[in-house]
Amino acid sequence: MRNVHGWLLLTPAAILLVGFTHYPAVATLLDSFFSTGTVVRPTRFVGLANYAALGDDPIFWQVLRNNVAFALGTIPTSIAIALLMAIWVNDRLPARALVRMSYFTPTILPMVAVANLWLFFYTPQIGLLDKFTALFGASSHNWLGDPATVMGCLALMTVWKEAGFFMIFYLAALQSLSPELEEAAKVEGASRWYYFRRVTFPLLMPTTLFVLVNATINSFKLVDHLFILTKGGPDNASNLLLYYIYQVAFSFFDTAYASALTVVLLAMLAGLAIVQFQLVEKRVHYR
Amino acid sequence: MSEIVLDRVTKRFGKVTAVDSVSFRAQAGKFVVLLGPSGCGKSTLLRLIAGLEDVSDGRILIDGADVSRLSPEKRRVSMVFQSYALFPHLTTEENIVFGLKVRRVPEEERKRRLAQVAAQVGLAELLDRKPQQLSGGQRQRVALARAIIAENRICLMDEPLSNLDAQLRHGMRVEIRGLQQRLGMTVVYVTHDQVEAMSMADRVVLIRDGRIEQEGSPEELYARPATTFAARFIGTPAMNLVALSDSPSGAVVRGSADALFAGRGEGFVLGVRPEHVRLADAGGVAATVTSSEYHGADTIVTAKAGEETLLVRAPGQLSLATGEPVRLAWDAASQHLFDAATGVRVADDRQPGRLAAAAD
Structure with missing residues (x-):
């Protein structure tokens, strides 16, 4: 009874956390060990059968490959561009605030709006991209309808959207570095590139780790654009894991299988985060 | 090189x-x-x-x-x-x-x-x-x-x-x-x-x-x-800088009656370092103690002479009550004259104290 006030204060947050985070997570894990119930065949325990089905599902392997390709295509590029932009707008340049703002603008747009915007770029014949390539005599191309180009198109758009967001973190980190460090290096004769390689970049490692973890999670989490642009098509060429889970759960109504897919996704993300922290940690903690 | x-x-x-x-x-x-x-x-x-x-x-x-x-x-x-x-x-x-x-x-x-x-x-x-x-x-x-x-x-x-x-x-x-x-x-x-x-x-x-x-x-x-700025910047405590004025018997610290040297005082600032000021029994300038601060090796005495305040750096520990009358003296050679308007040091050959010291 002594701690009743403490518990009362915790209750609102606890209800929200349990109701919307912990209970669904545990329920999902449990559901993945049961079959999907129907009116005629009630739910029953099937052990790891849902996970076994994963291995035999060619679409699962394809969306997994797609997702890895998507992550590899977007994460390093957006981080590199974010860093470049941050260094550029950290310098003394005219209209710096305007440049910073314009780099950040894509971040504040909802992904659905961005997807609609880029739809106009990629549309065959009347799209901006086709209009541009037509100047050089190229014929019309269905960028989003071609399995060979659709992932590239999605990756490009995601980099455009994400880089500005990551730039803000790099910019904040850059501004916390003492300008005297750069001057000290200058007096010693270090070139800008040498200073960047030996001082700036190592000092930005904590930010890089943070951005890397966020970018990785985003590359698995952010699928809004698929609803607008491709719906995972053509022939699952642009399908990503989370969108596939959505399809399985709410289009095919196989909730048990969707639960198993979700558990796999969560386990993968957790594993990735642990590896990233441990790998980068050695090079991060300079204090 | x-x-x-x-x-x-x-x-x-x-x-x-x-x-x-x-x-x-x-x-x-x-x-x-x-x-x-x-x-x-x-x-x-x-x-x-x-x-x-x-x-x-x-x-x-x-x-x-x-x-x-x-x-x-x-x-x-x-x-x-x-x-x-x-x-x-x-x-x-x-x-x-x-x-x-x-x-x-x-x-x-x-x-x-x-x-x-x-x-x-x-x-x-x-x-x-x-x-x-x-x-x-x-x-x-x-x-x-x-x-x-x-x-x-x-x-x-x-x-x-x-x-x-x-x-x-x-x-x-x-x-x-x-x-x-x-x-x-x-x-x-x-x-x-x-x-x-x-x-x-x-x-x-x-x-x-x-x-x-x-x-x-x-x-x-x-x-x-070279200037009052330099005088104030070097030395701790800083050099005393007091305005002078004229009197029948010569230049005096403003508001004081004890003549420092013959000639005009108006328009000049006198500088003298606290460590060069002595507490004397006779002669010098009459003043009253306003505070004294013990520093261990020496005591910094603040005294009011006429309308001006001077610091004295006296060796050892002194027990001076506030309001006690004292006389402040210093060698002519350790006083500096500055132009009151510009703050620039008056040439040594025009400084009465310096001349007297050189003649000795």
Whole structure:
């Protein structure tokens, strides 16, 4: 009874956390060990059968490959561009605030709006991209309808959207570095590139780790654009894991299988985060 | 040789003139202190010499060569920053040899010089520590080591001791001065602390509002301040500066009746250092004690003579009650006259006290 006030204060947050985070997570894990119930065949325990089905599902392997390709295509590029932009707008340049703002603008747009915007770029014949390539005599191309180009198109758009967001973190980190460090290096004769390689970049490692973890999670989490642009098509060429889970759960109504897919996704993300922290940690903690 | 000459150097930031036509010469192997209150342009001056800022006008010469347009590394100078500017992710060793690595000095040579420098500044035990694991004094030593390992003939220091506590500061003053003399470096040292300037410098350049107020040896600045500003800036407590006025018997401290010397007093300011004022039994100027502050070796007595307040630095412990009448006396040779309007020192041959002292 002594701690009743403490518990009362915790209750609102606890209800929200349990109701919307912990209970669904545990329920999902449990559901993945049961079959999907129907009116005629009630739910029953099937052990790891849902996970076994994963291995035999060619679409699962394809969306997994797609997702890895998507992550590899977007994460390093957006981080590199974010860093470049941050260094550029950290310098003394005219209209710096305007440049910073314009780099950040894509971040504040909802992904659905961005997807609609880029739809106009990629549309065959009347799209901006086709209009541009037509100047050089190229014929019309269905960028989003071609399995060979659709992932590239999605990756490009995601980099455009994400880089500005990551730039803000790099910019904040850059501004916390003492300008005297750069001057000290200058007096010693270090070139800008040498200073960047030996001082700036190592000092930005904590930010890089943070951005890397966020970018990785985003590359698995952010699928809004698929609803607008491709719906995972053509022939699952642009399908990503989370969108596939959505399809399985709410289009095919196989909730048990969707639960198993979700558990796999969560386990993968957790594993990735642990590896990233441990790998980068050695090079991060300079204090 | 490593002589630095500044020739009418001016630096403007927009409409603000931070450094206004400054010329001086730092002779090879000398310790030159740029002294002045904060915001007077002394740090800017140092950054101009280092090449971290571009001059707006004038020239900077090192060993006779115009370096005004050269980038910092081509000027072959070392610099110690106020915040030390150590790279937080590098160990002491890596911090010290940073510049050698930039210039691709071979590993063996690096090792040899590192060992030598680390021993010189007493860091040999701490080479694998990161700056966060070092105390303020140790970081200061790393910054010094990084500056001297380059073996440049010129070292620029920007208030290097201002982040240390008083005790450490005294030790580092002695050490930096010793190091400079051993290595024969030309040091330009920026500080706002007149004690540092007096105790370390071969030559002091006193700066005020971007201009040189006075330049000379510490002894000259102490003995013959060129202006009331210089008089007030050098010495603790600062020199007493009191307005004079006329009386039938000669110049008096304003509001007092005791004549100091024959002639006019109006329009002049009299300067006399607290350590040169004596509490006398007879003669001198009548005053009343307003407070006395015991400092251990001496007592600082504040006394009011006429309308003016003077400090007296008397040896030992004195028990003077507030309101007690005293008489203040000083040798004519230790009084300084300044023009009240301009603050400029009156030429010695026109100073009655100085003449009398010279005649003795």
